[in-house]
Amino acid sequence: MISETIRKVPAMQPTSQERLALPSSLGRMVWILGILLLGCIAFSVCIGALSISLKELWEIVASQLGIIQKTNVEEQKSIVFWVIRLPRVCLAVLIGAALGIAGASLQGLFRNPIADATLIGVTSGASLFAIFVLMLNVKYFSMLNELAGVYSISFVAFVGAALTTLLVYQLSKIAGDGGVTTLLLCGIAINAFVGAITGLMTYLADDQQLRSITFWNLGSLGGATWTSVLAVAPFVAISVLFMPYLSKALNLLVLGESQAASLGVNLKSLKQKVIILATMGVGASVAVAGTIGFVGLIVPHIIRTTFGPNHKTLIIGSALSGAIVLTLADTISRTIVAPSELPIGILTSLLGTPFFIYILWEQKRKRL
């Protein structure tokens, strides 16, 4: 074998084309998860206090698009669908995708399977600023309202998410060598600090404020409107469109920071890109829906176990299945204790934990 001379790659015969293909599950995965997502969306918009059948759903959509001229579906169902259900499902899809993609890319960046968006301060920062608004609303709310309208809390929460992440990032540059481990540790430190201030404010809050704070911390898609969907959509879209381009660099990072650098990865710029994209998506999501835990952590694990660790499949798959998981969780959250609503954050963690343990167990079983 060794004695054979090294030659340039010989011209390949067309027959060997097939044999040389890189086994990739990307296409298969996109089909499976795409169909699953469409199914979940259809299921979610149909179910609720006023149930819509699939046939009625088709007529509602088709008549709006002008495919059929007249429909027998009651006006009320059409309104529920267009004004209440659809924006809410759209919001669930967007937020789920943002949480999934941020979790997948941050786990890659930190080379750590327990990383998700909470680690770089997005969530805690947004919470702190949102609670700040809830606490100070008596005095300054009107001023803020003029600035950002009814979405003042969302606006401030997004600013809080961005500022806290920036603080974590800058601190990691000052405190350490700029490696991702320092970034991770700074994230943990700032999270604890921000958490303490949040706790202090919770301690000072009165009963009414406490209720708002709790509600915010547990997350809910109840406030979904087309306006909030349109506000979140561009941020999530940028995150979903550009993150897959970083998958090659994230794959190389698996080899270690220095090996990745020797293969042309500029760690500093990769770190900035991942953090900015993740913060945009998750910051916007947290701003409109509060903190929704566990999705960003667990979804990448599901994809990794099922479709392999390549970041291209992982990132796209995490966006799709994040959307699926959140759509389903939101459907349950608004139906299980109807006519009231269970905060979605409770559901994602409650259902996520046993599932997560199961995945860990599966992984161990596979290794043996």
Next chain:
Amino acid sequence: MMEAHKVGYRVRNRTLLDNVSFSVQPGEFWAIVGANGAGKSTLIKMLSAENAPSSGSIAFFDQDLKKYRLKDLARKRAVLAQQNVISLSFTVQEIVLMGRYPFYESEPAHRDLAIVDICLKKVGIADLKNRMYPTLSGGEQQRVQVARALAQIWEVENGLLLLDEPTTGMDLLHQFQTFQLARELTTRGFSVVAVVHDLNQALQYADKVLMLKDGQCYAIGSPEEVLTERFIKAAFGLSVQIIRHDSAAFPIIVPHAMPVRETIS
């Protein structure tokens, strides 16, 4: 192709490397030898542009190494580091394909996949192609990494291969094959700079040997000039004997046989 000029590296008043100069020509195999902590890995890290020298300069193809962009360097030289821990279940093929990443944008071309196959064959692990990297033994993993580095410079004219202890964990046969492979590459115009622990292998395969001691260049030159009984004693603190035997093509370095004393207890 690569010239180090009075290179030094200091961290917080501790000098790890001082005043090291040498010049690598195309087709040369350089072995860096020295005791633990002599600065071998530090030197490799500077040659690979991971760390910038605190004094002196390194030129690569007549241009300062600092002026290269990481992406351009990745298309000219490959680096194999000492530690290669991967916990995610990538397949061997995927890992070796990472060596081709600098050469394609989104999807690997047919050519890239063909190079991966050839490199897998070259290091004798074609049958491991679809195995999960974490399930391999240490020596097998190291060979996958060698294949990955090989794939990176496969098509490069006068490419440079920087290896930090490339044969760690490999068995006798594969150590031999790896060095043969490196030798073969040099005949094709590649240059290889490797940290080598086994002095016999350095003696057998290297064109030039750089011996480091306490961060200084202690000796430099052909293997016969550098790997002498006197220099090895000075650099490693161990008395050795260099034996020439008619049946061996190369001289053999062996530690001075000392009877194991029974008085230790």
